[in-house]
Amino acid sequence: MTTAIEIKGLSKRFGAVDVLKNINLTLDKGGFLVLVGPSGCGKSTLLNTIAGLESVSAGEILIDGQPVNGLHPSKRDIAMVFQSYALYPNMSVAENIAFGMEMRKVPKEERDNAVASVARTLQIEHLLDRRPSQLSGGQRQRVAMGRALVRQPRVFLFDEPLSNLDAKLRIDMRVEIKRLHQQTGTTTVYVTHDQIEAMTLATRIAVLKDGEVQQVGSPGEIYNTPANLFVADFMGSPSMNLLKGRVAKNGSGAAISFAADGAPPVTLAAPTGADIGLLKDGDAIILGVRPEAVGDLQSIDRNAKTVASVDAPVEIVEPAGSDTFVVTRIAGQEITARMRADTDLKPGQVAHFAFNMDKAVLFDPASGNRIG
Structure with a gap:
């Protein structure tokens, strides 16, 4: 398998505080890596360094073999889905999905075809003329995913996208995200504090604590052979x-x-x-x-x-x-x-x-x- 993302010796400091400490991770092309850990462990900061929203204090990030440390976020060919949806309230669903393409001056016919294709994939064709205020939380999250999907990026980044949803909707959306990954095969990095989400979605899991990687492995490896007491206690419900x-x-x-x-x-x-x-x-x-x-x-x-x-x-x-x-x-x-x-x-x-x-x-x- 070709390596899509490689993180070498990455550290991040805010002032005198070490938020990330010597992170080393690799993810194969088409893989689904979940960064999981308790609040404050550094998982969102790590995602932001991959996106280019945060600089690194030391180390290197490579996407498809290309160092991206000094590269502007817009040049990294990534698409990010946030917890907050970040939709434009004055635009329709179709306009929200197409907005990025419009800014890149993609021809209208190409934009319309791309929006229609993404809407079919996410089963939101009937919502294209609505405004975000007319949508449920799950529908808004689908639109946010559609806006990322339509770009056909090298890498999807998800930052706790389901934490605002109720329990049943979270389960439904987990299925949708897994289906989306199976259909597109896009390399994905996903942040959550929910270990059930991590276990059900990931091909690889990285468990973080206090800015350090505790264990990296398949869901089965993390669950059945935890590297230490923290991983054993954190992963699983009820815990070990x-x-x-x-x-x-x-x-x-x-x-x-x-x-x-x-x-x-x-x-x-x-x-x-x-x-x-x-x-x-x-x-x-x-x-x-x-x-x-x-x-x-x-x-x-x-x-x-x-x-x-x-x-x-x-x-x-x-x-x-x-x-x-x-x-x-x-x-x-x-x-x-x-x-x-x-x-x-x-x-x-x-x-x-x-x-x-x-x-x-x-x-x-x-x-x-x-x-x-």
Whole structure:
């Protein structure tokens, strides 16, 4: 694959504050990179440096192999979609979409054909004569996307485009954006603080915290093998269960032991993929396991190589339509399990919880990094 965007050693300072620190990223042509992280992590600033709306303090940005650091935004052949839509209120939808082409003196017939084509793609043909004030939030966002799409840029940049929409509309628009990317194949960089958006849209995800990239990978890699405790906790809803324990070596094997004052100790088999050779007996450890890897024996993957189980009291039951989330406590530590929708567990009941240890990972509590 041809590399469309390459970011090398990029840093950005505002005064004495380092907002971005030595960012290194690549995105293949036609890829969909999502920059995700909490508010203030630097993801929008990074997007703005790609767009040329912010200068860089150090490092280099290349688009299709061409350095663009000193290039004006209008010369970078990118199109940006903002959270605020930024539509002209006195223009119709068709005029809003065509405005950029009109400024570049594209002939009217070519403009009209391009607007019609984009309107078909976004299913807004019936809205072309309306003003922005007559549109819903989702319709306005489609128009903003149409204005970017009609330019046929090398790169699309999206800056939290769905954060002003209600929950159902966000889901609908996620589908539209994914469909648009599949149809056009345009290289896309997308900023969000919503990790569900990141997981559903991306071909690659970059997780940021305090101006630094914590991990880059496919949605599956980020979710199943988080590089550190921050990524494990931030990505996923509900987030990964993180349990503090100690290594219990037993000959060539190992287990993880959990103990708490006033609570009976619990021992679980070590995760299937853990490198036991890196661990010493008694080492402090953090076990990470996703809620869907905790359930009853019937719901656990029958192909799992290692399954551990424990009896524990049910504290909270949360029906969620397709699933039921059950909160329990093991050795004084809270755990969320994702059960079948028809589970009949009740608070106060002691239940049998099974752990798919093939899906579990270990973290070093000192560094926060994943082990193995």
